Amino acid sequence: MLFPDYIFETSWEVCNKVGGIYTVLSTRAKTLQDRIKDHIIFIGPDCWDDTSSPYFREDKSLFSVWQHTAAAEGLKIKVGRWTIPGEPIAILVDFQSYFQQKDDIYGKLWEYYQVDSLHAYGDYDDSAMFSYATALVVESFYKFYLSEKDKVVFHANEWQTGFAVLELQRRLPQIASIFTTHATCIGRSIAGNNKPLYEYLWAYNGDQMARELNMESKHSIEKQTAHHVDCFTTVSDITAKECQELLDKSVDVILPNGFEDDFVPKGAKFTAKRSAARKKLLSVANALTGSDVADDALIISTSGRYEFRNKGIDVFIEAINRLRFDDRLNKQVVAFIEVPGWLAGPRQDLVERIASGKHFDSPLEMPMLTHWLHNMDNDNVLSMMRSLGMNNAKDDKVKLIFIPCYLTGDDGVLNMSYYDLVIGNDLCVYPSYYEPWGYTPLEAIAFKVPCITTDLAGFGLWANDEKGKDSDIEDGVQVLHRTDYNYSDVADGIKDTIIRYAALPKAAVDKCRSHAVRLSKKALWSKFIKYYEQAYDIALHKAASRTL
Structure with a gap:
């Protein structure tokens, strides 16, 4: 050659x-x-x-x-x-x-x-x-x-x-x-x-x-x-x-x-970074919503470009909304949408609450948003949450929080990079409708975070090929079948996978995480x-x- x-x-x-x-x-x-x-x-x-x-x-x-x-x-x-x-x-x-x-x-x-x-x-x-x-x-x-x-x-x-x-x-x-x-x-x-x-x-x-x-x-x-x-x-x-x-x-x-996985910390450093990420994300959730969020709450996120349909942001919101009403869920869930919008700036009321280090029992105004936007009235994420009545009420066991900024470590609220935050997740969800490849799920599994994606993403197809079958969450990646018309089925698939994962014993979760990182090694350059x-x-x- x-x-x-x-x-x-x-x-x-x-x-x-x-x-x-x-x-x-x-x-x-x-x-x-x-x-x-x-x-x-x-x-x-x-x-x-x-x-x-x-x-x-x-x-x-x-x-x-x-x-x-x-x-x-x-x-x-x-x-x-x-x-x-x-x-x-x-x-x-x-x-x-x-x-x-x-x-x-x-x-x-x-x-x-x-x-x-x-x-x-x-x-x-x-x-x-x-x-x-x-x-x-x-x-x-x-x-x-x-x-x-x-x-x-x-x-x-x-x-x-x-x-x-x-x-x-x-x-x-x-x-x-x-x-x-x-x-x-x-x-x-x-x-x-x-x-x-x-x-x-x-x-x-x-x-x-x-x-x-x-x-x-x-x-x-x-x-x-x-x-x-x-x-x-x-x-x-x-x-x-x-x-x-x-x-x-x-x-x-x-x-x-x-x-390359050289950005993934090893050993004690990995454990410390995961702990720091979880602490930060849960403190933001408490400061915004005024709710008691348990340390073992399931932390979930989706991220990427703000392509509302193509990246599956719409079906992710739908799935999280349906999760609120499913009695089979046995854990609190805090879900994050980490997608840069038309950013106006960090919320000073939230910044002050986080800086105080206190625990809060009352919500802020709009307790689903970490930064103000220029287009608050017609932003797609906020509009869909409003239409579904998702306002992070105190008694909701499922919270959904929109972080509408690039996570570069200087956003004014979280002040941690994307990689330093993704490590704190328990699950990541990328239910793309249009995704030629998909780096976000590959990065997630490199950090031992199992993920949910679809077979309309190049990465999802590759994961299925590697497994020789439809990949399940127990394999580290749940690949949902998606078509032009099965939006509702995909939302239910996400919801059901989250419920199943939340119910797994620790040993099974550890095995899922191990399978996830093992799969990521097959995608090294x-x-x-x-x-x-x-x-x-x-x-x-x-x-x-x-x-x-």
């Missing part, structure tokens, strides 16, 4: 923590850095102007001679290290100057590849200009340091970087290209617009749906990149089906998302990197045949 001498990998999320692709790249980086040292180079957007990025450390001594040459060519770049395990080289690209050439760039994309940019709006232009600039940076570096004797792969992630693949293929056809779509534009949009995706997937025409959903330009670049790239990839079997139906292109390789090796091989052979 061919393996590259150099890999250039680009994404809007290189040194820019905005979503799950950041986790994919930043956790995989060390595996590649260990293998080819500084011959893996990540390229991301310079979103920071004159301020310093918390994820990037500039080093002007790296490729210093080329940096001067690139500057003379009009390229505005910063070269340094991505401050993640492995500390790979990263190049941040300032793309603002290319907006004045936008019409000409779009014209050539249409001329060479029939990419339709006429209906562009929103983030399309930023992505296109960044991607175009990225192609110029790689071309400059290649011509300065490399030659056709070097096996070079350019790996683009998501539609935002498809322009770079196409531009490079035209300029330097000897560079092998890989394109990974982590979720198709049209699939996500169909699901997000409350249309049934799966039952009718075979009948949808991607181009037609792009026109209907006003996604023509994003769909066009994604589709044309998929068709022209040397190796087209995605992250799961379920998204591969989307690609086949909506992009009219089958994938060459599936690249499941692995991770050391296990999954082989799929990338296949993709590199396919791309390099294809590029070699193109340049003969």
Whole structure:
């Protein structure tokens, strides 16, 4: 198998923590850095102007001679290290100057590849200009340091970087290209617009749906990149089906998302962190609701992007509401929704209560919310809770609390990072309707927290494959069957699983937790990197045949 001498990998999320692709790249980086040292180079957007990025450390001594040459060519770049395990080289690209050439760039994309940019709006232009600039940076570096004797792969992630693949293929056809779509534009949009995706997937025409959903330009670049790239990839079997139906292109390789577990504490440190997380979460519950919450209360959470239907936030709320009325539940439950909303700021009344260290027997106003929002009246989570009468009454054995902020350790209320909090959970629930992979359940089980997910998530399908059957909570992951129409069944499935888990004796719970972490070990990058090796091989052979 061919393996590259150099890999250039680009994404809007290189040194820019905005979503799950950041986790994919930043956790995989060390595996590649260990293998080819500084011959893996990540390229991301310079979103920071004159301020310093918390994820990037500039080093002007790296490729210093080329940096001067690139500057003379009009390229505005910063070269340094991505401050993640492995500390790979990263190049941040300032793309603002290319907006004045936008019409000409779009014209050539249409001329060479029939990419339709006429209906562009929103983030399309930023992505296109960044991607175009990225192609110029790689071309400059290649011509300065490399030659056709070097096996070079350019790996683009998501539609935002498809322009770079196409531009490079035209300029330097000897560079092998890989394109990974982590979720198709049209699939996500169909699901997000409350249309049934799966039952009718075979009948949808991607181009037609792009026109209907006003996604023509994003769909066009994604589709044309998929068709022209040397190796087209995605992250799961379920998204591969989307690609086949909506992009009219089958994938060459599936690249499941692995991770590294070096962020999981061990031994006594694990125990201490779990205890601290539980103490914090239960103190927030008491301070908000004024209820007596037992130390052995079952702590449950869901988290992720605020995609109310796609991430299953709606069905999670429904399940927790039904749990309130089920007499079989033998424990108190405190459930958290950890999803960033339109944040106005921390609640000072809550902050003062927590700081006092006292125990409270009366609730605060709106005892289901840790931070104020700008859109209190029309927030989806609060609206659904109001419609169901979920107000965390004192006699409710089930409480539901919305934490509408990024858990980075400085939110003003909990002041603990997401990883430092998730360790305190007893169960995590991710009942996704649309989820190409799903990092949150994988992270949960790495912290020995069993989770509930669905077979519409790539991770859920993988867990079933690993078990050779439908995975149950006793296996560490409960995978519920989900369709376009069985919302109520999924809500009952979540409720019943929580009740069953709450009734398990300690020895059985310990076994569930052990099975969870054991499953997570099968998703380490050391296990999954082989799929990338296949993709590199396919791309390099294809590029070699193109340049003969």
